[in-house]
Amino acid sequence: AQTVTQSQPEMSVQEAETVTLSCTYDTSESDYYLFWYKQPPSRQMILVIRQEAYKQQNATENRFSVNFQKAAKSFSLKISDSQLGDAAMYFCAYRTSTSGTYKYIFGTGTRLKVLA
Amino acid sequence: DTGVSQDPRHKITKRGQNVTFRCDPISEHNRLYWYRQTLGQGPEFLTYFQNEAQLEKSRLLSDRFSAERPKGSFSTLEIQRTEQGDSAMYLCASSLGTGRNTEAFFGQGTRLTVV
Secondary structure (H helix, E strand, C coil), rough: CCEEEEECCCCEEECCCCCCEECCCCCCCCEEEEEEEEEECCCCCCCEEEEECCCCCEEEEEEEEECCCCCCCCEEEEECCCHHCCCCCEEEEEEECCCCCEEECCCCCCCEEEEC | CCEEEEEHHHEECCCCCCCEEEEEEECCEEEEEEECCCCCCCCEEEEECCCCEEEEEECCCCEEEEEEEECCEEEEEEECCCCHHCCCEEEEEECCCCCCCCCCCEEEEEEEEEE
């Protein structure tokens, strides 16, 4: 079974600085998707960034980028120029692309604090 | 369409009572998911529908839990004979299952407190 591990329960970053959140996963599949979701306090979870395993190029979305290391099964999120609004729980998630099984498997999350 | 909608947002119930939650997905989304999230944890998968068919259920989903998605539109999650351990946030998500569309859109959740 696939698993997702986030080893950093909490991280802090100064406003305007850069922070990297770690995620590792375990799978025997070759084709899958990886995601970072953001969950602000008392608000719904929203997608930050997505990576398709068959793509070697790391995904970027404005200030957010990933470092996808397929062989190492590592998928870290880098947030540049951190803003106060980035403070939230961040969840790494895995989804198979195998037909018929489309559930998302989440890690335990990393709480990001942004210091003014 | 404003996104995934869940009702109620909060539910307080006495142990032993039955509760039912509703989820209205984004209208064109054929995939619907239920997750449970406890404080400080990531969402745990409960069950998944493609259209009206329930294709997967987690072993976490005991016999007291049942979910339906009649006509492939809204879904309900019922918990019978609630226990204090059922207290959690119940999240619904939907996605469009075509091509390589993969993003799951989440609702705001229903927070259940069993007293």
